[in-house]
Every structure is written in structure tokens, then in C-alpha cells.
Amino acid sequence: MELGNLSEITGALTALLALVAAAAAAWFAKGQFESSEKQLVEVQKQVAIETERDLSAEKEKNREQASQISAWLESYDWKTLVIIQNSSTASISQVEVAVNYRHALKGEVANFKLSTLEVQMLPPGKFLWMKIPDGDDFVPDLCDSGKQRKVINSEAKSGWTTARYYDECAHGSPVLNSPRWKINSLKFRDAMNRSWIRDEKGLFPQGESD
Incomplete structure (x- = not known):
């Protein structure tokens, strides 16, 4: 095998490995993003529940004297x-x-x-x-x-x-x-x-x- 051909093959393999690595990184990043997005949605839901609970408790506290x-x-x-x-x-x-x-x-x-x-x-x-x-x-x-x-x-x-x-x-x-x-x-x-x-x-x- 000629030296020039070997260099070309090596360059091609290097490019292929880089492409695979980039694809893997992108896939991993996408997974991390989706996971973070799901966590954010869950946090937002929990915050909404806690806020509604606090507002309800505040409303009842405000009504405490009036109800009597x-x-x-x-x-x-x-x-x-x-x-x-x-x-x-x-x-x-x-x-x-x-x-x-x-x-x-x-x-x-x-x-x-x-x-x-x-x-x-x-x-x-x-x-x-x-x-x-x-x-x-x-x-x-x-x-x-x-x-x-x-x-x-x-x-x-x-x-x-x-x-x-x-x-x-x-x-x-x-x-x-x-x-x-x-x-x-x-x-x-x-x-x-x-x-x-x-x-x-x-x-x-x-x-x-x-």
C-alpha cells in the first residue's frame, strides 16, 4: 500500500470518528436537554401547586375574622x-x-x-x-x-x-x-x-x- 493511500485512509477514518463523536455528543446533549426540560416542567407544576396552596391559605386567613x-x-x-x-x-x-x-x-x-x-x-x-x-x-x-x-x-x-x-x-x-x-x-x-x-x-x- 502506498504511503499516500494510507494517509487518505487515515484522514477518512479520523473524519469518520469525529463525525461519530459529534453525533454522540449531539445525542447526549439532546437527552440532557429533554431531561432538563422535563425537570423544569415538573418544577413549574410544583411551584404552581404550592402557590395555589399558599393563596388559598392566605384567603382563608383573611376570612378568619369576617366569617365570625x-x-x-x-x-x-x-x-x-x-x-x-x-x-x-x-x-x-x-x-x-x-x-x-x-x-x-x-x-x-x-x-x-x-x-x-x-x-x-x-x-x-x-x-x-x-x-x-x-x-x-x-x-x-x-x-x-x-x-x-x-x-x-x-x-x-x-x-x-x-x-x-x-x-x-x-x-x-x-x-x-x-x-x-x-x-x-x-x-x-x-x-x-x-x-x-x-x-x-x-x-x-x-x-x-x-
């Missing part, structure tokens, strides 16, 4: 009582209770009007208010055996009696299953100054109940 605020109606001698219960350990503020209240004397045909009870600050506890019928100068004092008492100026202006502790006063009968005699909504700010609304649809941050 409730309100309902009672009837006492055909008058409307609003009871608000703050079962949390902190005060709430800017409370607004929109009420459809029964406006009629005993034995009369009932008609209903809308009124809003407003409370600037409500500490923990259970409290009641009575809706003062239009034009009434006297109301039952639920904390004094139901005796009649004169309506004071601030009550006449707001249309509601001053707040009293529920457990210290006479109670009415719960108003149940009435499509008209009801609380339309309860709005308030929690201890972290977040705004909430409770209505027929449930409990929501204000602006999310629609």
Missing part, C-alpha cells in the same frame, strides 16, 4: 330587632345592615320598608337594636321588662334604638323564611381594614359578590 360576624332579625311585639354578633376577638368598624323591616301595628296589614342600621365600631359580643316605627315617641325598653320609654333625639334621628347587650335584654322571636322581612346585606370592615359583605349569596370581599 353575623346578623339576624327577631320580632318583638311586631317590632323589628336587629342582632349582630361579633364572635371574634377584635372589633369591626363601619358596620351597615340593610334591613327590610315590618311596618305595622299588631292586627294591621303589614307593609315593609328599607332602613339601614349604621354602627361605627362594634366590639366582640352580641348586641341588639330595635327599629323605631315612624312617628313613635315611645318604644319598649327590652332591658327593663319591656316598659315603655321615651325615644331620645339621637334615636329619633337614626330610626334605631341605641345598642344594648343581647344577653341583658328580653329577646324576640327569630324571623325565619320571610321573603320580605329580612336582612338584605351586612357590610363591615375587619380589624385589618378589609371590607366585607354578607348577603344571600354568602360572604365576600366587597366588590366580589356579583
Whole structure:
């Protein structure tokens, strides 16, 4: 075999080996890339799961106090009582209770009007208010055996009696299953100054109940 032919053969083998090495490197790199890509997808999925879990936990934490605020109606001698219960350990503020209240004397045909009870600050506890019928100068004092008492100026202006502790006063009968005699909504700010609304649809941050 001539020396020139041997050099050509050697060069060809060298080129072939280089091509094989390059192909092997490319195959290995592709495998590594696919493996890394799969790992990245798995990491992204895990991050998404953890993020959703954290958001859910944060949402529940934010609702912790709000879920402990409730309100309902009672009837006492055909008058409307609003009871608000703050079962949390902190005060709430800017409370607004929109009420459809029964406006009629005993034995009369009932008609209903809308009124809003407003409370600037409500500490923990259970409290009641009575809706003062239009034009009434006297109301039952639920904390004094139901005796009649004169309506004071601030009550006449707001249309509601001053707040009293529920457990210290006479109670009415719960108003149940009435499509008209009801609380339309309860709005308030929690201890972290977040705004909430409770209505027929449930409990929501204000602006999310629609």
C-alpha cells in the first residue's frame, strides 16, 4: 500500500470518528436537554401547586375574622330587632345592615320598608337594636321588662334604638323564611381594614359578590 493511500485512509477514518463523536455528543446533549426540560416542567407544576396552596391559605386567613360576624332579625311585639354578633376577638368598624323591616301595628296589614342600621365600631359580643316605627315617641325598653320609654333625639334621628347587650335584654322571636322581612346585606370592615359583605349569596370581599 502506498504511503499516500494510507494517509487518505487515515484522514477518512479520523473524519469518520469525529463525525461519530459529534453525533454522540449531539445525542447526549439532546437527552440532557429533554431531561432538563422535563425537570423544569415538573418544577413549574410544583411551584404552581404550592402557590395555589399558599393563596388559598392566605384567603382563608383573611376570612378568619369576617366569617365570625353575623346578623339576624327577631320580632318583638311586631317590632323589628336587629342582632349582630361579633364572635371574634377584635372589633369591626363601619358596620351597615340593610334591613327590610315590618311596618305595622299588631292586627294591621303589614307593609315593609328599607332602613339601614349604621354602627361605627362594634366590639366582640352580641348586641341588639330595635327599629323605631315612624312617628313613635315611645318604644319598649327590652332591658327593663319591656316598659315603655321615651325615644331620645339621637334615636329619633337614626330610626334605631341605641345598642344594648343581647344577653341583658328580653329577646324576640327569630324571623325565619320571610321573603320580605329580612336582612338584605351586612357590610363591615375587619380589624385589618378589609371590607366585607354578607348577603344571600354568602360572604365576600366587597366588590366580589356579583
